[in-house]
Amino acid sequence: MIREEVLRQVQERFKDDIIDFFDKTPKRVFIEIKPESITEVVQYILKERAARFNIATALDARYHTEIIYHFTIEDINLLISFRVKLDKKKPKIDSITPILEGANWIEREMNEMLGIEFVGHPDMRRLLLADDWPEGIYPLRCDYKEWDEKAIRDRGI
Amino acid sequence: MDIKTKALLKSPWVFHLSTGSCNNCDIEVLDCLTPRFDIERFGMILAGSIKHADVLLVTGSCNRQSAIRLKRLYEQVSKPVFVVAIGECSLSRGMFIHSYNCPVPLDKIIPVDVYIPGCPPKPEAIIAGVVKMIEKVKAADKAKKK
DSSP: OOHHHHHHHHHHHTTTTEEEEEEEETTEEEEEEOGGGHHHHHHHHHHTSOOEEEEEEEEEOSSOEEEEEEEEETTTTEEEEEEEEEOSSSOEEEOOTTTOGGGHHHHHHHHHHHOOEEETOSOOOOOSSOTTOOTTOOTTSTTOOOOOTTOOOSOOO | OOHHHHHHHSSOOEEEEESSOOSHHHHHHHHHTSSTTOOGGGTOOBOSSGGGOSEEEEESOOOHHHHHHHHHHHHHSOSSOEEEEESHHHHHOGGGTTOTTOOSOGGGTSOOOEEEOSSSOOHHHHHHHHHHHHHHHHHHHHHHHO
16 A cells, blocks of 8 residues: 555545645655544554554644644555644543553643543553642643742752 | 771762663763773772662752652661762753752752762763862861861
8 A cells, every 4th residue: 555545545534524634745744633533533543554653742832732643654654643633721532542552651641741631541640740749730831830939940159 | 097087988889879860971970880981990889779888979850759769868878978969960950940840959958068060971070079079088087187
């Protein structure tokens, strides 16, 4: 299966779900999809296209929060990235951990750093932050403010 | 000098402690023990347990999780011990000064005797720092006896 055929099949199959399709370089493709259809897309690309899940990245933009899932198909040298845009006040999306166990820890990290809620995740615990970090404060958000009174932030010169 | 100081300085045993570093300073400390920049000629050997240590080599900027463990470890060391802070991260957190996970520099948690700047410091700099500290303690001891 060559690259153009794979992309054409993906576009045909998920015609109503794809919002934007950006062919950046011969090796990378960015596809933006609706948040409701993430489980179907992941199921399709894992089972039928035999792709491999690399990582998921998340960031906090000015008016929305977004997650990008990166999948690789190694035989044709292609990296597909699915971008999902979420609401900024209460970001919420279906978890892909029931399909793929490898996404367990990255979803825990996205939950504690940015406050994204994953519906259906089996084990949502704290992963990287300290045990005495207060609840509800998300460090990687745009509007994070220093809450610790005892922190020393000047160099003392 | 008296027997306690002599036993402490003639062959100080070294313990290497990393509180969340990027491991670059740890590689340079390991380089010191290789035959090229030999510190075993001063009698310094890597101790297996912290209770056998005379000199503590600390790298890395202390984050919230490792501050708890560092305090517990420092209570287990048998004093007198000399703490050497290696690298920019342990001097004053370096570039992580505004990070959410590193609230205080290392001096505020445990008392530090020697500071070795550099990112990472060369093995020659680490050896020079430790030797200077040994000379300084010997001179202070001699001055006290007079």
